[in-house]
């Protein structure tokens with residue numbers, strides 16, 4: 178078949194268009210393949226779509242079209258055997274979304290029905306500059322109240338936060354020496370993986386995992402537990418346990434400047450003399466934002482009326498809450514800002 182110049186032009190236009198306008202369909206498709214465990218089925222060897230259809234219990238023609246879709250996307254999830262059309266095999270990407278894959282819970286969380294419904298009214302938020310998504314869609318006051326109504330979503334969220342922490346753990350533990358502190362509180366520590374790992378590495382440190390009751394009431398066998406770690410439930414707008422060091426990992430990006438100030442002021446009342454606050458967050462570099470950083474920024478806007486921040490924005494925020502930035506670490510993932518209280 179001869180491809181003329183006009184066809185090349187048209188193909189280019191279609192590629193540009195596809196890049197910008199098909200995200201909603203892809204996200205829904207991804208939700209579907211996660212729900213039916215497609216990645217697990219292909220993990221132990223290449224298979225014809227009829228075999229996959231049987232294993233996931235869906236219509237053969239639909240199954241073929243789903244497999245073909247994800248084999249044709251950029252950074253494709255599967256590969257279709259060109260000598261044997263209809264047969265598909267795994268890639269390193271699809272392996273990450275299997276039962277034991279490190280991205281499974283995160284993939285499920287981001288494409289979950291709850292997330293999709295919350296995102297639907299994003300244009301309204303952009304028009305008005307304020308999101309009412311949790312109120313409009315789920316009739317609750319804030320995103321966090323969804324956990325009270327929907328246990329499955331709460332458990333998935335906690336699971337995904339744990340898997341995310343697992344990815345970040347080495348970078349955090351290798352970079353910082355926590356051994357000099359007597360008591361460390363992980364504020365909004367959720368699953369408790371980070372504080373348990375710190376205490377395991379530093380046997381003289383006492384750890385406190387602090388979070389809302391609705392999160393800490395998960396069955397204790399599902400959470401990490403070192404005997405030097407205590408689980409304390411509470412509200413960080415009201416009070417936090419006294420300590421020499423506080424960790425806030427992926428907390429402040431969930432809140433407006435005013436609310437961040439209130440959280441920091443609660444810490445300020447309880448931090449011991451000479452204490453430090455470790456803020457693990459993204460520090461946006463306006464000259465080189467990543468696709469994930471700007472995605473998270475808009476997700477924060479839509480779900481929590483909050484945002485990702487640049488270094489100047491962080492500094493301004495901490496300064497107004499009575500903290501000084503001692504050091505900034507952009508070599509860790511997430512980045513880290515170490516704070517001390519202004520005397």
Ligand SMILES: C[S@@+](CC[C@H](N)C(=O)[O-])C[C@H]1O[C@@H](n2cnc3c(N)ncnc32)[C@H](O)[C@@H]1O
Pocket residue numbers: 321338339341342364365366367387388389392411412413414425426427428431
């Ligand atoms: C994005 S998650 C981060 C979890 C954990 N720090 C991590 O990095 O995996 C935010 C956490 O803040 C907790 N949280 C939200 N509001 C809170 C409040 N008012 N008091 C205490 N914890 C709260 C949530 O329950 C959730 O576990």
